[in-house]
Amino acid sequence: MATSLQRAGLRLTHLSRSALISTKYSSQADALVESRTGEIGVVAGIPEEHLRRRVVIYSPARVATQQGAGKVGKWKINFLSTQKWENPLMGWTSTGDPYANVGESALTFNSEEDAKAFAERHGWQYEVKKRHTPLLKPKAYADNFKWKGPPMQES
Amino acid sequence: MGLSSLTSRAMIRRILHTTTTTRSHNFSLIRSIVSTPELNNTASAAAEPTPDPPAPPPRPPVNNARVHFPNPEDAIEVFVDGYAVKIPKGFTVLQACEVAGVDIPRFCYHSRLSIAGNCRMCLVEVEKSPKPVASCAMPALPGMKIKTDTPIAKKAREGVMEFLLMNHPLDCPICDQGGECDLQDQSMAFGSDRGRFTETKRAVVDKNLGPLVKTVMTRCIQCTRCVRFASEVAGTEDLGMLGRGSGEEIGTYVEKLMTSELSGNVIDICPVGALTSKPFAFKARNWELKPTESIDVTDAVGSNIRIDSRGPEVMRIIPRLNEDVNEEWISDKTRFCYDGLKRQRLNDPMIRGSDGRFKAVSWRDALDVIAEVMHKVKPEEIVGVAGKLSDAESMMALKDFMNKMGSNNVWCEGNGGQPQADLRSGYLLNTGIADLENADVFLLIGTQPRVEATMVNARIRKAVRANHAKVGYIGPAAEFNYDHEHLGTGPQTLQELAKGSHSFFSALKNAKKPAIVVGAGLFEREDKDAILSIVETIAKSANVIRPDWNGLNVLLLNAAQAAALDLGLVPESDKSIESAKFLYLMGADDINLDKVPSDAFVVYQGHHGDQSVYRANVILPASAFSEKEGTYANTEGRTQQTLPAVPTVGDARDDWKIIRALSETAGISLPYDSLIDIRERMRTVAPNLLSMEEREPATYSTLIKPEVKKEIDPAPFKAAIENFYMTDAITRASKIMAQCSSQLLKK
Ligand code: SF4
Ligand code: FES
Numbered sequence: 001m002a003t004s005l006q007r008a009g010l011r012l013t014h015l016s017r018s019a020l021i022s023t024k025y026s027s028q029a030d031a032l033v034e035s036r037t038g039e040i041g042v043v044a045g046i047p048e049e050h051l052r053r054r055v056v057i058y059s060p061a062r063v064a065t066q067q068g069a070g071k072v073g074k075w076k077i078n079f080l081s082t083q084k085w086e087n088p089l090m091g092w093t094s095t096g097d098p099y100a101n102v103g104e105s106a107l108t109f110n111s112e113e114d115a116k117a118f119a120e121r122h123g124w125q126y127e128v129k130k131r132h133t134p135l136l137k138p139k140a141y142a143d144n145f146k147w148k149g150p151p152m153q154e155s
Numbered sequence: 156m157g158l159s160s161l162t163s164r165a166m167i168r169r170i171l172h173t174t175t176t177t178r179s180h181n182f183s184l185i186r187s188i189v190s191t192p193e194l195n196n197t198a199s200a201a202a203e204p205t206p207d208p209p210a211p212p213p214r215p216p217v218n219n220a221r222v223h224f225p226n227p228e229d230a231i232e233v234f235v236d237g238y239a240v241k242i243p244k245g246f247t248v249l250q251a252c253e254v255a256g257v258d259i260p261r262f263c264y265h266s267r268l269s270i271a272g273n274c275r276m277c278l279v280e281v282e283k284s285p286k287p288v289a290s291c292a293m294p295a296l297p298g299m300k301i302k303t304d305t306p307i308a309k310k311a312r313e314g315v316m317e318f319l320l321m322n323h324p325l326d327c328p329i330c331d332q333g334g335e336c337d338l339q340d341q342s343m344a345f346g347s348d349r350g351r352f353t354e355t356k357r358a359v360v361d362k363n364l365g366p367l368v369k370t371v372m373t374r375c376i377q378c379t380r381c382v383r384f385a386s387e388v389a390g391t392e393d394l395g396m397l398g399r400g401s402g403e404e405i406g407t408y409v410e411k412l413m414t415s416e417l418s419g420n421v422i423d424i425c426p427v428g429a430l431t432s433k434p435f436a437f438k439a440r441n442w443e444l445k446p447t448e449s450i451d452v453t454d455a456v457g458s459n460i461r462i463d464s465r466g467p468e469v470m471r472i473i474p475r476l477n478e479d480v481n482e483e484w485i486s487d488k489t490r491f492c493y494d495g496l497k498r499q500r501l502n503d504p505m506i507r508g509s510d511g512r513f514k515a516v517s518w519r520d521a522l523d524v525i526a527e528v529m530h531k532v533k534p535e536e537i538v539g540v541a542g543k544l545s546d547a548e549s550m551m552a553l554k555d556f557m558n559k560m561g562s563n564n565v566w567c568e569g570n571g572g573q574p575q576a577d578l579r580s581g582y583l584l585n586t587g588i589a590d591l592e593n594a595d596v597f598l599l600i601g602t603q604p605r606v607e608a609t610m611v612n613a614r615i616r617k618a619v620r621a622n623h624a625k626v627g628y629i630g631p632a633a634e635f636n637y638d639h640e641h642l643g644t645g646p647q648t649l650q651e652l653a654k655g656s657h658s659f660f661s662a663l664k665n666a667k668k669p670a671i672v673v674g675a676g677l678f679e680r681e682d683k684d685a686i687l688s689i690v691e692t693i694a695k696s697a698n699v700i701r702p703d704w705n706g707l708n709v710l711l712l713n714a715a716q717a718a719a720l721d722l723g724l725v726p727e728s729d730k731s732i733e734s735a736k737f738l739y740l741m742g743a744d745d746i747n748l749d750k751v752p753s754d755a756f757v758v759y760q761g762h763h764g765d766q767s768v769y770r771a772n773v774i775l776p777a778s779a780f781s782e783k784e785g786t787y788a789n790t791e792g793r794t795q796q797t798l799p800a801v802p803t804v805g806d807a808r809d810d811w812k813i814i815r816a817l818s819e820t821a822g823i824s825l826p827y828d829s830l831i832d833i834r835e836r837m838r839t840v841a842p843n844l845l846s847m848e849e850r851e852p853a854t855y856s857t858l859i860k861p862e863v864k865k866e867i868d869p870a871p872f873k874a875a876i877e878n879f880y881m882t883d884a885i886t887r888a889s890k891i892m893a894q895c896s897s898q899l900l901k902k
Binding site: 054056058060061062063064065066067068069070072073078080082083084085086093104125127129130131132133134135136137138139140141142143144148149 | 254799
């Protein structure tokens with residue numbers, strides 16, 4: 001499926017991204033200065049109110065409309081951002097939240113731990129949603145021809 | 156699927172080919188329709204050695220699926236692309252590939268439907284098999300060597316794809332499925348850039364399936380998923396396949412609307428754009444939508460949903476997998492109620508003037524007026540009612556606020572006058588929604604799960620189909636989509652069952668896993684304690700509650716009910732409404748306000764201008780479930796949370812914030828000002844409401860309850876829900892739901 005082509009590419013970018021992050025921060029642990037929770041935001045000059053946010057870490061479910069699993073298994077951060085309004089003149093959507101479009105489209109993590117670590121570094125209070133997985137049960141083509149008892153009555 | 160490696164391998168081969176052999180040099184001018192030239196060289200494909208010590212697959216199972224081993228000894232080992240996987244006996248080849256982390260392309264196979272094996276997209280190569288095999292229909296056998304990305308498999312799938320695309324219109328730019336279409340995606344991998352079909356494409360007349368499902372039947376690829384869904388899950392044998400060959404069509408034979416409360420799910424399972432959502436048609440493209448994973452509140456099941464929004468607007472609602480609650484389906488009410496979120500919304504605080512008209516005021520003025528009135532009435536005359544869509548946080552705030560005002564008359568609508576909230580097992584679906592599947596005898600008392608909790612009904616239907624479960628029903632004549640026995644209409648039948656003289660009693664007694672389901676509609680009856688105690692007698696004598704199986708269930712109706720009872724929203728006196736001087740309605744629209752004294756001051760806090768607004772003196776606008784974070788407990792006691800997807804309308808605020816603000820204006824500030832604090836407060840009252848996504852089963856069994864001595868009223872049971880499509884403020888405001896009830900229910 002097309003997703004698999006994508007997946008190979010994505011995996012590469014993720015690898016490089018996570019490699020980047022890990023080298024940066026793990027080397028920091030041995031370095032003279034240790035980064036503390038939330039400090040990264042202060043250093044980066046992120047406004048005060050965005051340093052203490054509540055976020056939800058979750059793993060998006062497979063879209064019910066499609067069967068492909070290429071995008072399943074990633075972790076995302078939902079910033080609970082709903083400060084949006086429609087411009088009364090043009091009908092465009094505006095937002096007052098710099099993170100409004102970050103969670104959905106820009107941040108993807110390979111594991112829950114990565115996402116948590118990211119949130120911790122930024123000093124966000126997070127909540128992790130349980131991931132739901134399907135349960136595979138044996139099924140057979142032959143079941144179509146099994147005797148299923150007397151036929152249903154007309155109801 | 157390793158396609159990238161496959162294509163690159165093919166490309167290298169092609170270069171080699173064209174340079175080495177002189178004959179194929181001529182061919183290279185005509186690009187072949189199949190992109191696997193290795194096939195000319197079959198020896199190379201066959202001579203791929205499998206690594207000797209079988210390594211475990213490098214990938215996790217597709218969708219991170221869990222594998223259910225019914226019998227651990229029955230595990231077999233197969234090899235998928237050279238990697239060994241352990242699977243239970245009875246799995247198909249496709250499932251084995253999934254366990255190995257290989258996603259097999261498919262159209263007709265759906266994990267929750269029976270196997271049809273008619274699209275042939277899932278072809279794989281199996282060693283020693285002369286032809287590619289359809290993996291979805293082929294049982295996996297021990298030691299089978301399955302190869303999923305060989306040139307033969309690829310060529311076979313390309314052939315299938317070419318046939319499918321032959322008659323599939325080039326509609327993608329104007330198709331609502333575009334962007335989330337299985338055919339579109341898979342044709343990127345297996346489709347050709349040209350076709351060899353030169354005749355005209357066939358056209359099929361669109362069918363009218365009602366107000367929810369839009370059909371463009373020319374796009375249909377005859378996978379029959381919708382047919383299987385309708386007959387297996389929905390239980391309405393409406394859809395079928397007509398004709399043969401290129402005259403084959405999906406339809407209802409005679410024009411007929413699809414009258415199922417699950418019909419919206421065919422939109423999801425259709426792999427192409429043949430069945431799409433009618434209300435959503437041409438409203439948005441799916442890649443513009445922002446998904447928010449949330450919970451449904453239109454019934455007590457708490458189906459897991461995904462709210463798709465664009466800007467400040469909810470565009471659609473689709474289901475989300477949760478094996479324990481709704482599997483992958485949702486009811487039509489859940490799916491299509493969203494347009495009610497945009498209609499009849501309250502967006503400003505309003506006070507009714509002396510002329511009887513509402514005037515918009517500021518929040519401060521509105522709260523001041525309410526606080527002033529509240530301090531003038533006696534504490535026992537203050538009454539608070541939570542609505543059926545309220546979340547646990549705001550009910551907690553309402554209860555604390557009322558208690559601080561000195562009143563203990565606070566309850567949640569739907570729970571009846573004197574609800575029994577002491578034992579959790581007395582109001583929960585103790586068996587659990589998923590476990591209902593295993594029951595073999597059902598006794599439904601005063602409940603029609605089909606309209607009250609569609610997803611629970613789907614489970615009962617599953618049990619009837621799979622285990623031939625017997626269903627006995629006591630209540631008014633109702634429609635069921637499975638075989639059932641109508642035992643009677645009222646409490647007499649219950650008494651007969653309790654005496655053991657009824658023929659159904661022996662079925663219940665001899666059942667391995669019997670389930671009694673009592674409808675929450677009975678909570679509104681005067682004699683409900685007596686009825687519940689007689690049900691307990693039946694449960695006791697039929698041995699329904701066992702150490703490993705609790706079969707005595709209550710099926711609730713509304714999303715707020717379970718949490719309200721967990722938090723102890725129980726009124727002190729059941730006549731409080733008649734003597735109320737100050738009535739605080741937090742989204743309560745279905746309580747009878749006729750008995751409220753005319754001089755009572757009524758505050759309505761809610762999101763829709765629905766029934767109670769007519770009597771209100773002050774209106775406070777609140778946010779709906781799609782706009783707030785709220786905790787809900789479903790009918791089996793599972794705690795789940797909604798997340799905000801869109802901004803609130805106008806000047807509306809979250810329910811608990813309004814009450815918190817009002818408490819401050821009234822001079823008795825509640826001790827919490829964030830969601831975290833209020834949840835800490837909830838922990839002291841009902842700790843189970845904080846264990847998210849978990850089902851906390853009730854610990855006490857109902858069997859230790861004291862005997863009730865009360866007369867049973869012989870009046871027959873009434874239907875709890877009259878109109879499936881319109882049960883609360885949101886669905887009553889929805890235009891789509893109105894269409895459904897007029898066209899499908901003829902109401
Ligand atoms: S309408 Fe859709 S689901 Fe039904 S057979 Fe056609 S393609 Fe399959
Ligand atoms: S998915 Fe196997 S034949 Fe259709």
